[in-house]
Amino acid sequence: MEYKDRKAMPLFPISIVSELTELSARQIRYYEEKNLVAPLRSEGNRRLFSFYDVDRLIEIKRLIDEGVNLAGIKQVLKLRENQVQENEAKKQSEEESKHYKKDLTDKELHQLLRRELLESGYLNKPSINQGDLSRFYH
Structure with a gap:
């Protein structure tokens, strides 16, 4: 398995993620059930989380602490994903235009x-x- 982005590698079991995020394993499983986070599964069906998953769970925890409900959290995460995708598309477009732009x-x-x-x-x-x-x- 080869990952271009090392932060996307599924490395951490739920116990480590629980310590890193200060969320209980039950909360983490609940957020997975609500499709707020999607860890990969090992051959033994154990959840493995990436750095991105940990960052996302920390963001979810922060939003919950601020009083945002799950529907609001889903909207915030969706908006952020769209922004990231737009920024990546813009960056790729700029790189392509630099490549083709020639006097x-x-x-x-x-x-x-x-x-x-x-x-x-x-x-x-x-x-x-x-x-x-x-x-x-x-």
């Missing part, structure tokens, strides 16, 4: 345009006066 010289631009016109068959149409376009291509 073309006039010569490269003319070559590209000529190739596209030739491939489309536009230059071979009799209605096009070849002399009109010849000034662009020498």
Whole structure:
């Protein structure tokens, strides 16, 4: 099993997570039942939590301590996930645009345009006066 993000590796049993989050095992299982956290299961069907799961449980505990109910917690977590996804998509888009953004010289631009016109068959149409376009291509 290979993980690009080490924080996503399922490492911690429920006993350790309980100590880290100051939540009881029963509370953790309850939050799992309510789909607020989704630990992976080992071959022996033991729950294994990642760093992300621990962070999420700490956030749930903080929200509960502030008086937010489960429905509110689900909304807060959903909004945060959407923000993370939007930020990742934006970052990926910026990286792609950097990769493709290249200033073309006039010569490269003319070559590209000529190739596209030739491939489309536009230059071979009799209605096009070849002399009109010849000034662009020498």
